[in-house]
Structure formats: C-alpha cells, structure tokens
Amino acid sequence: AQSVTQLGSHVSVSEGALVLLRCNYSSSVPPYLFWYVQYPNQGLQLLLKYTSAATLVKGINGFEAEFKKSETSFHLTKPSAHMSDAAEYFCAVSEGDSNYQLIWGAGTKLIIKP
C-alpha cells in the first residue's frame, strides 16, 4: 500500500537559510510525486511534480526536489528562505498510470524567522 511520510510537522529556519523539507514514500510501482503548498487562508497550489522524467525537478518560487529511488525520497529544498515562504507544505504520491488518487503526507508547516 502507498504511504507518504513527512518528517517534522513544523520546520523553522532563518530568513536566507536553506530550506529542507523531507518526504519519503512507499509505492509498489513507479510513482508520480508532488509537492503542494498552502499559504494561510488559501487553497492548495502545485509547487512541482515528478513524472519519471528528470530526477531533479524545479518548481515555482525557487523550490526544487530530487527523486531518489534507492532512498524512496523526494525531499524539497530551497537555497535561501524568504519570509513569504511561510506556509504548509504537502508531499503527495499517486501510483501508476491509471491511478489518479493522491495519497498525502501529514504536511509540514514552514516557519521563517527574521
């Protein structure tokens, strides 16, 4: 069965510091992997997606993620945090070409310290 684990319900970084949000998944077939972001009082916005092309995926707002099959990971990074990055981040997986159901991690709230 598919599952997604996000390490850390809250992550706090200083403005300008590296952002690293961890996501590990389990899947019996090659997965599609996604990172979504939810800003306060807004809906879910797609940050980036992995769909079996390049393993390093670039998304919006300077974020990127690397798919590592051997580690079953899809960690999200950004070199330099901005105050505007404060939000809740969700990792999600769908399994296989014909299965569109997204399985979600519990979410990580990113806190940016001035």
Added chain:
Amino acid sequence: EAGVTQFPSHSVIEKGQTVTLRCDPISGHDNLYWYRRVMGKEIKFLLHFVKESKQDESGMPNNRFLAERTGGTYSTLKVQPAELEDSGVYFCASSQGQNHEQYFGPGTRLTVT
C-alpha cells in the same frame, strides 16, 4: 482561465442537518476529485469522477456522503445527516485527460456543532 471554485467557503451546521458542497472544475477538465482534511489529520481522498461517472469512490467514508456530477460539469457533495466527525476542510480538484497534475480549489470549511 478560471480556476477550480468551491461554494460555500464556510458552512456551520448542527449535527443531523444536511449540507451540500459545490465544486466547479476548470473548464474542459474531465477529471474531478474530492478530498477531505479533518483537523490534525492528513488530507484524504474521497472520490474521483471521469465526466459524470464515478471512477473511484473508495475513499467515501460511509453512505451519509453522496457525490454527484450530473452532466459532467460541476459536482456536489452532500452530507446527510451530518455528524461531528464530518467537520473539516473539503477540497475539490480537477485535471485534464491522463494528466496526473491536479488543480485545487480553495476548499470548503465545514463545521458541525
């Protein structure tokens, strides 16, 4: 191009009452999904429509929940009768064809008192 819209944005009802949530997908998107996030828990899949047909309803919690998508355009999710544990944020999403990229609406926050 308009995004996914949901109505209402908030709903507060008493236990035992009925509530109907509406979702309008992006025009031309055949796939429509409902998800739910209960307070403190992860987002959970409810069901998936392809046009007007239910492709996957494995996530529907019980028979108090009824989803429809007449005509393959907008969808409604009815909860009848509502229970306290139904409180949460209900998200709708849509996607086009075989594209796995889902676009989400702002959600409906349902509070059952």
